[in-house]
Amino acid sequence: MVTVRAPATSANLGSGFDVFGAALSKPADVVRVEPAEATTIEMAGAGSEFIPEDPEKNVAGAVAKALESPATIRIDKGVRPSSGLGSSAASAAAVAVGINAAYDLGYSREELVPYAAEGEALVSGEAHADNVAPSIMGGFTIATPEGVTQVDASIPLVVCLPEIVISTRDARRVVPRSAQVSQIVECVGRAATLVAGMFRDDPDLVGQGMEDGIVTPARADLIDGYADVREAALEAGATGVTVSGAGPAIIAACEERRRKPIASAMLDRFAGEGIEARAYQTRVGRGAELF
Numbered sequence: 001m002v003t004v005r006a007p008a009t010s011a012n013l014g015s016g017f018d019v020f021g022a023a024l025s026k027p028a029d030v031v032r033v034e035p036a037e038a039t040t041i042e043m044a045g046a047g048s049e050f051i052p053e054d055p056e057k058n059v060a061g062a063v064a065k066a067l068e069s070p071a072t073i074r075i076d077k078g079v080r081p082s083s084g085l086g087s088s089a090a091s092a093a094a095v096a097v098g099i100n101a102a103y104d105l106g107y108s109r110e111e112l113v114p115y116a117a118e119g120e121a122l123v124s125g126e127a128h129a130d131n132v133a134p135s136i137m138g139g140f141t142i143a144t145p146e147g148v149t150q151v152d153a154s155i156p157l158v159v160c161l162p163e164i165v166i167s168t169r170d171a172r173r174v175v176p177r178s179a180q181v182s183q184i185v186e187c188v189g190r191a192a193t194l195v196a197g198m199f200r201d202d203p204d205l206v207g208q209g210m211e212d213g214i215v216t217p218a219r220a221d222l223i224d225g226y227a228d229v230r231e232a233a234l235e236a237g238a239t240g241v242t243v244s245g246a247g248p249a250i251i252a253a254c255e256e257r258r259r260k261p262i263a264s265a266m267l268d269r270f271a272g273e274g275i276e277a278r279a280y281q282t283r284v285g286r287g288a289e290l291f
């Protein structure tokens, strides 16, 4: 039997819709995998009561099927579902890494990404890899059809998760179908700035690069209090703030020493709106770890 800790992730980071992703140092799913005749899944932890244990409906089952390796799987959720923190991807990444080790399949971390993405296809309708890639490989990742480019960044972050549920499937319906060339030009500039910031471990550049005028405004409308919480984080010293993944989590980049005041400011603002929330003082961190 093997045990894997696979981290939550934040996809998009504003300007990198369906391409950028970052592993978070916390929270994480912890998954145990043991080879078996047929796949069975047992769930525990955050939001597990809302997740089906049927292997046909759980991302873990989809990944085991894609790898043609049935297993007894126990998932302890640290990341609640429909959070914008790659909850489904954390389980998918952990199972891919766990089965690879338990069956000694010999895949590299990058080779495991498309298998884990089959779990995302099950729940959101598309095998986008922007959450599974960082959960498997760690750091900041650029996922394209050609493969994954990974950067070992360690930017300090605050992630604030309100008690609102938004499914990725629903949040993908509001994504605009087209954009003006002027918007695309601005987005390319922002995305390039963010990549430079990750290479230099520079929170100012990363924050600037998190601005986005195409997808994020439509997503932000689904999150009660978004504009106020964003403003509060910026006033408390965030260098950039955006929707994490498909939401409702909101992510802020910052200097290390600003994490605590930013977390308090975001929580206070949500509380002022009558919305319960929790904040993680985190950073860009490691990928899935085997124990």
Ligand SMILES: Nc1ncnc2c1ncn2[C@@H]1O[C@H](COP(=O)(O)OP(=O)(O)OP(=O)(O)O)[C@@H](O)[C@H]1O
Binding pocket: 009, 011, 050, 051, 052, 057, 058, 059, 060, 075, 080, 081, 082, 083, 084, 085, 086, 087, 088, 089, 091, 092, 123, 124, 131, 166, 167, 168, 169, 244, 245, 246, 247
């Ligand atoms: N092992 C699993 N862990 C979490 N969610 C799962 C799992 N298996 C199936 N699901 C289903 O996937 C859906 C949650 O995935 P969704 O992509 O909407 O949220 P998320 O992973 O938190 O978000 P995001 O991808 O935006 O960061 C829920 O409907 C949940 O029941």
Ligand SMILES: N[C@@H](CCO)C(=O)O
Binding pocket: 011, 012, 017, 018, 019, 124, 128, 130, 131, 168, 171, 172, 245, 246
């Ligand atoms: N890139 C995806 C991430 C969520 O799974 C989206 O924003 O829809």
